[in-house]
Amino acid sequence: MFPEEKLLMIPGPVPVKDSILGALASEARSHVDPNFAAYFQQVLSDMGEMMHCDGITFLVAGGGTLGMEMAAANSVSADDKVLVCSNGYFGDRYIDICKRRSRRVEELHAKWGECVTLEQIEEKLAEGGFEVLFMTHIETSTGAMMDLENTVKGIRADYPDLLIVIDGVAAGGAVEVDMRWGIDIYLSCTQKAFGSVPGNMLLWASKRAIERRKNMGEITESYVDFEKWMPVMEDSRRYWVTPAVNNVLALGEAIKIMKEEGYENRYERHKRVAAMLAESLAAIGFEVACAPELRSPTVSVFLYPEGMNIDDNKFRKAADDEGVTLASCLGDFAGKGFRLGHMANYTKHTIVSSVAAIERACIRCGMGIEPGAALAVLQKEMTAV
Numbered sequence: 001m002f003p004e005e006k007l008l009m010i011p012g013p014v015p016v017k018d019s020i021l022g023a024l025a026s027e028a029r030s031h032v033d034p035n036f037a038a039y040f041q042q043v044l045s046d047m048g049e050m051m052h053c054d055g056i057t058f059l060v061a062g063g064g065t066l067g068m069e070m071a072a073a074n075s076v077s078a079d080d081k082v083l084v085c086s087n088g089y090f091g092d093r094y095i096d097i098c099k100r101r102s103r104r105v106e107e108l109h110a111k112w113g114e115c116v117t118l119e120q121i122e123e124k125l126a127e128g129g130f131e132v133l134f135m136t137h138i139e140t141s142t143g144a145m146m147d148l149e150n151t152v153k154g155i156r157a158d159y160p161d162l163l164i165v166i167d168g169v170a171a172g173g174a175v176e177v178d179m180r181w182g183i184d185i186y187l188s189c190t191q192k193a194f195g196s197v198p199g200n201m202l203l204w205a206s207k208r209a210i211e212r213r214k215n216m217g218e219i220t221e222s223y224v225d226f227e228k229w230m231p232v233m234e235d236s237r238r239y240w241v242t243p244a245v246n247n248v249l250a251l252g253e254a255i256k257i258m259k260e261e262g263y264e265n266r267y268e269r270h271k272r273v274a275a276m277l278a279e280s281l282a283a284i285g286f287e288v289a290c291a292p293e294l295r296s297p298t299v300s301v302f303l304y305p306e307g308m309n310i311d312d313n314k315f316r317k318a319a320d321d322e323g324v325t326l327a328s329c330l331g332d333f334a335g336k337g338f339r340l341g342h343m344a345n346y347t348k349h350t351i352v353s354s355v356a357a358i359e360r361a362c363i364r365c366g367m368g369i370e371p372g373a374a375l376a377v378l379q380k381e382m383t384a385v
């Protein structure tokens, strides 16, 4: 009866603004063109400033996983003792990446929906000999966000030489990050909270991280080697690998949008909207899988109401038919709920329409909800000063 329009409300890729798509559709240009090189440098310097990085910002074509691999390749040798904290699917991916490099990988696991705590990490590190620590800022499979600032500061105070690596793929661009807290490598990518299309990963390396790479000598990889990319990040008229030029232009446009909004405003918006969504969907029986203090501002796992026997595939298909694409859950939450992405450049309209489509999906699935019950809460929240 209605023409189709779909909102992509998954934890990346996200809906992309027209001006960003416009940049993507522009004529390809030479990667060594001085104008392009100047643009590239501006993107890097904006990105470095955003994270307060005292070392080098890398922008390389590839997904977030490439960033994970690049961080590990430039910090872990075969005999290095490494600790990986896993809060779910992507933490487990980091364990796999590290185990391919080192024989001495130790693991800490959180329960699904929780985060490994500072106390657990301190206890493990106290065993001694650890050189690199890997953590996930926001675990996309559970919607749990670790307390990055206090955890990193706490560890840094006791272990001044430990290299601290953070997978920030689902957080960077939506949550405050300050590398001066003691972070050595932070990595993210373009298709999540930065609001651009998939294609580039971003990696920020502190002076300590660059120094560690130098001390490793030659590494096995070439594509992800910091030393190969460093001259290009200083001056992109130099050639190492052809950059994804249009993707860089698109990221530049995405950064312009972020700066116009203001980073602080952007972080605050993500926090408030995540809370609004949780409150409004609670009115129709959906519970967020994480405790309130761990809830991520970018992605939420909403569990189906207990005892209703909702068929997950049917529910998400109904939501899709009603115009909102949701993601399935993983691990312990598989089949028990859906994941809703709420990151980057959504508007009030996007959020209201998403909740409305979820309500219609509930009605279609015979959940017996009051039409407008979630929307009523959302509208109140949105208009409260």
Ligand SMILES: *Cc1c(COP(=O)(O)O)cnc(C)c1O
Pocket: 012, 062, 063, 064, 065, 066, 090, 136, 138, 139, 140, 167, 168, 169, 170, 189
């Ligand atoms: C999406 C995601 C990744 C992987 O990114 P790809 O671009 O799919 O390689 C890694 N870590 C986290 C936390 C993510 O959310």
